[in-house]
Amino acid sequence: MANVIVFDLYGVIALNQADEARQRIVELAGAEAEPFWEAYWACRPAYDAGQDSTAYWNAVADRLGVRFADVPALIAADLDSWSRVDTAMAGLIYELADQGHRLGLLSNIIADLVPVWESRHGSLLSRFAALTFSCREGVAKPDRRAYEICAERMGVAPGEVLFIDDREENVVAAREAGMTAEVFRSVEQVRELAKTVAL
Known part of the structure; x- marks a missing residue:
């Protein structure tokens, strides 16, 4: 992968x-x-x-x-x-980015929230290679096209992506689009999953 x-x-x-x-x-x-x-x-x-x-x-x-x-x-x-961040997960994002992982974000998010996140959490967003926001694409998860657009933004095929989401239906849809996908459980779970992705 x-x-x-x-x-x-x-x-x-x-x-x-x-x-x-x-x-x-x-x-x-x-x-x-x-x-x-x-x-x-x-x-x-x-x-x-x-x-x-x-x-x-x-x-x-x-x-x-x-x-x-x-x-x-x-x-x-x-x-x-909708503008609060989980500090433990934010810390892990910085950690993974510093290790050399290529990170992407795929979010169902309204247009007015994007500038709020950019102003409050711009440093965090900067650690992602690509941001795929539903409000900008006109399509939201679990629509298959959302995952395909995200993979395109990352410059890879869906089968080369590890996707993590808290909603089972979004994980199922990601798998149907060809991604490896897991339901989010904890920071430690994500840290362990990241070890399966080649650097």
């Missing part, structure tokens, strides 16, 4: 939303939590693939049959909730 390791961002390198952040978003929306999160996630694929933020939040409101009082505040709270 070529010396290429591609990571998912959220749930692997980036932390998922904290409970307090989720509560803040629900409060701003003025909605009941369960139907709100159902609408939030149901509308998310188009947002991940490049939909405008205001259009996304209007779609969530339409699904709930309401109108949000302060969409800009919802956008800001949502962006902030």
Whole structure:
């Protein structure tokens, strides 16, 4: 296998939303939590693939049959909730890059979050040879094309990539695209997997 390791961002390198952040978003929306999160996630694929933020939040409101009082505040709270990094995994990324591994990132991410990550975590992002973001490609995991585009960005065939993601369906899709892929469990797991990739 070529010396290429591609990571998912959220749930692997980036932390998922904290409970307090989720509560803040629900409060701003003025909605009941369960139907709100159902609408939030149901509308998310188009947002991940490049939909405008205001259009996304209007779609969530339409699904709930309401109108949000302060969409800009919802956008800001949502962006902030997705901008935290797992320091242990970030440290491993620096470690692997320093060892000479070629690293890539394949993330379902909304367009407005990219500059947030570039401003807050630019040093970390700089350690990746290629960044494949769904919002820029117009296609999101688990669509097979997302993995093919990522491999193209890395300059290799899918079969030369070790891919790590926290979601089983994304790992299955990566394997179907030809990649070696594993569900993320821990920093130590990734460190051991990296040893199987030739330097």
